[in-house]
Amino acid sequence: MSIETDIKQKKFRSPFQKLALNLMYTTKWLEYKQLESFKEYDITPQQYNVLRILRGQQGNPIKVSDITERMLDKSSNTSRLVDKLLAKNLAKRSSCESDRRAVDVVITEEGLALLKVLDPFIEDWENRFNIISEEEAEQISALLDKLRENENQA
Amino acid sequence: MSIETDIKQKKFRSPFQKLALNLMYTTKWLEYKQLESFKEYDITPQQYNVLRILRGQQGNPIKVSDITERMLDKSSNTSRLVDKLLAKNLAKRSSCESDRRAVDVVITEEGLALLKVLDPFIEDWENRFNIISEEEAEQISALLDKLRENENQA
DNA sequence: ATACATTTAATGTAGAAACATCTATTAGTG
DNA sequence: CACTAATAGATGTTTCTACATTAAATGTAT
Secondary structure, three states: OOHHHHOOOOOOOHHHHHHHHHHHHHHHHHHHHHHHHOOOOOOOOHHHHHHHHHHHHHHHHHHHEHHHHHHOOOOOEEEHHHHHHOOOOOOEEOOOOOOOOEEEEEOOOHHHHHHHHHHHHHHHHHHHHHHOOOOHHHHHHHHHHHHHOOOOOO | HHHHHOOOOOOOOOOOHHHHHHHHHHHHHHHHHHHHHHOOOOHHHHHHHHHHHHOOOOOOOOOOOHHHHHOOOOOHHHHHHHHHHOOOOOOOEOOOOOOOOOEEEEEOOOHHHHHHHHHHHHHHHHHHHHOOOHHHHHHHHHHHHHOOOOOOOO
C-alpha cells in the first residue's frame, strides 16, 4: 500500500516530506515484523542486535562500550541488554584483565544456537528487498549515508 | 559517514542486509534529531505527530480512532497522547454526538501557535533531503511502499 | 426485544527507553 | 607523587511502549 493510503494523508509539502514520513513509517513497520518473528523465542530486536554483534566477534570477547558503538540504536542501555542475555544463558560476562573498569562479553553455545534458529527468519525478512536490484540497494544505501552527513546543519 | 563506519561493520551478507540496517539506523538517527529539536518545547515526536494530524483537519473534530489510523506508529496509545496535549492546552476533547462511545478532538489556538513555532525546525529537518533530487525522493518512497506490500510473505 | 458480538476509548501493568547519577578504575598534568 | 579529569559500566528514576483488560455504546442476528 502507498504511504498516502497507510497514513491517510493525500498531500505532502514536498517529495522530501513524503520520503521522511515514509522512512519512519516503513522502519516502524519493519521493526514490528521483526518483533513478531522473535516473540516466540523470547528475544527483543535490541537483544538480537547485541547477539549478532557478539557472534560477529567470532569467539573473541568484546567490551560493553564497543558493543554500544556497533549498535543500531546508540542510546540503548547495553549494560541492561547484556544482563538480559546473561539471565537467559545466551552470553557470558567476565571482567577485562587489561582494564578493570571494562567488562568482556562473549556469546555462549546456547546464544549461537538461538541465532542459528533465527537466521532463516532474518533472511526471509531481508529477502523482501529482492524487489530491487543489488545496484539499486547500494544506491539507496549511499543516499541514506549522505542524509546523515551534514551533522552541523540541523 | 558510511553505515560501515557508523556501526563498525565491514562486511554485509548482501546489499539488501546493508540497506535494511541502513534504513533502521538512519531512521533512528532522524528521530533522534527530531527529539532534540522538540525538547525545549516540551513535546515528543509522537505528540507532535498527533498535533500535525489535528491541524490537518482544519478545524474539524476527529475521533481518537481516526487519529490512530493516521499515525506513523499505529501501536501508540493515542488516548494517552491526547491526554498529554490536553494537559498542555494544545487540544480540546468533547464527546461525539452521533456515537457516544467516540470522542472528538480538536486543536486549540495554543496548539496551532506551537506548530507555527515548530514548523521551521521541521522544514530544516526536511531540507536535509535536498541532497537528492525530487525524482530520487519519489523513487525511494515508491520502493518503501513496495517493501510493505507482500503482507503474507514474512 | 433479547442476547451476543463488536467497536471505542480508557485504564492497569510489566517491561523498556531516556536520561542522570554514582562508583571504580585509569589517564593526564603539575 | 598528588590531584583532577576522563572513562567504563552499573544503577535509580521517570516516562513511554506494548499488551491485556475493562466499561460503555452500538451493531447484528435470531
